[in-house]
Amino acid sequence: MTDKRDLRIVFMGTPDFAVATLKALLDNKYNVVGVITAPDRKAGRGQKLRTSAVKEFALKHNLKVLQPTNLKAESFIEELKALNANLQIIVAFRMLPKVVWAMPEYGTFNLHASLLPQYRGAAPIHWAIINGERTTGVTTFFIDEKIDTGAIILKQETSIGESTTVGELHDTLMSIGSNLVIKTVELIANDEVKTTIQPKSVDLKTAYKLNRENCKIDWSKDLSTIYNKIRGLNPFPAAWCYLSNGDKEPLAVKLYTVEKELINHDDKPGNILVHKDDLKIACFGGYIKVKEIQLPGKRKMDVKSLLNGFEFSEDAKML
Numbered sequence: 001m002t003d004k005r006d007l008r009i010v011f012m013g014t015p016d017f018a019v020a021t022l023k024a025l026l027d028n029k030y031n032v033v034g035v036i037t038a039p040d041r042k043a044g045r046g047q048k049l050r051t052s053a054v055k056e057f058a059l060k061h062n063l064k065v066l067q068p069t070n071l072k073a074e075s076f077i078e079e080l081k082a083l084n085a086n087l088q089i090i091v092a093f094r095m096l097p098k099v100v101w102a103m104p105e106y107g108t109f110n111l112h113a114s115l116l117p118q119y120r121g122a123a124p125i126h127w128a129i130i131n132g133e134r135t136t137g138v139t140t141f142f143i144d145e146k147i148d149t150g151a152i153i154l155k156q157e158t159s160i161g162e163s164t165t166v167g168e169l170h171d172t173l174m175s176i177g178s179n180l181v182i183k184t185v186e187l188i189a190n191d192e193v194k195t196t197i198q199p200k201s202v203d204l205k206t207a208y209k210l211n212r213e214n215c216k217i218d219w220s221k222d223l224s225t226i227y228n229k230i231r232g233l234n235p236f237p238a239a240w241c242y243l244s245n246g247d248k249e250p251l252a253v254k255l256y257t258v259e260k261e262l263i264n265h266d267d268k269p270g271n272i273l274v275h276k277d278d279l280k281i282a283c284f285g286g287y288i289k290v291k292e293i294q295l296p297g298k299r300k301m302d303v304k305s306l307l308n309g310f311e312f313s314e315d316a317k318m319l
Helices: 016-027 053-060 074-082 124-130 166-189 223-231 303-309
Strands: 009-013 032-036 041-043 048-050 087-091 108-112 135-142 152-159 239-244 251-255 258-262 272-275 278-283 286-290 292-294
Touching: 009 016, 016 032, 016 053, 016 087, 016 166, 032 053, 087 166, 108 166, 124 135, 124 166, 124 223, 135 166, 152 166, 223 258, 223 286, 278 303, 292 303
Parallel strands: 009 032, 009 087, 087 108
Antiparallel strands: 041 048, 108 135, 135 152, 239 251, 251 292, 258 286, 272 278, 278 286
């Protein structure tokens, strides 16, 4: 048996999803010699500088942090080389230039929140639910020139429940993903990695970047399609649509927790039915029962709170 490799790891990541993996590396006593994360950004009404979740965690654990704006900048490349890492691990970061990912002796691998080659792209957790998948998972793979196409190291599958939201699935994949990274690092440390080239299949689903347009609810779709879209965007960034209420200006509202009621009816898609503490929206094949909603400029609220102070006209509908 060969001696275990002495790993010097650079970790790259930005959001909460990446923190779980960085924590797992430290808990397993791996030598993290540097952390690369996004620059601080102005956020909120006061436009205060906000640090990434990864930076916050890294500083608490006295790790060296770099925050390059340009990953090809000579100054950054020199700083990265000076860390003398022989392995780089990427979790929820951005696309790397070859000069960065090709630098370490043992390569650069990424944790992706889907079962590759399916759902390559920016929002794999959201799109798995939006598309009504019943299984998904996480994959570790070595980075190459394209996005999410490199040789696969390990995969782990998990199921998606009928009512699972993207928030819940995010947390599940964050946990199994951090474990998968540790297994991957162990293989690399012991020089036992066996990779699989990603199959070239035409039947691939893509995890497109989310934007305002593809988060809008289309009430002419069927019940399951609408239901999956809403839970696939709950709690972030949230599915939205316009609420037309009498002669007032339509309001852009966000829907969060909903239930589906499978039933035949003659109501037009988008029609709103209010009864006591219930708010239902008609669509093909049934109704979406709204449990949590957010009006413009307001906090998210349950429907009972909404109905206490909001008046719906007889012809109110979602557009």
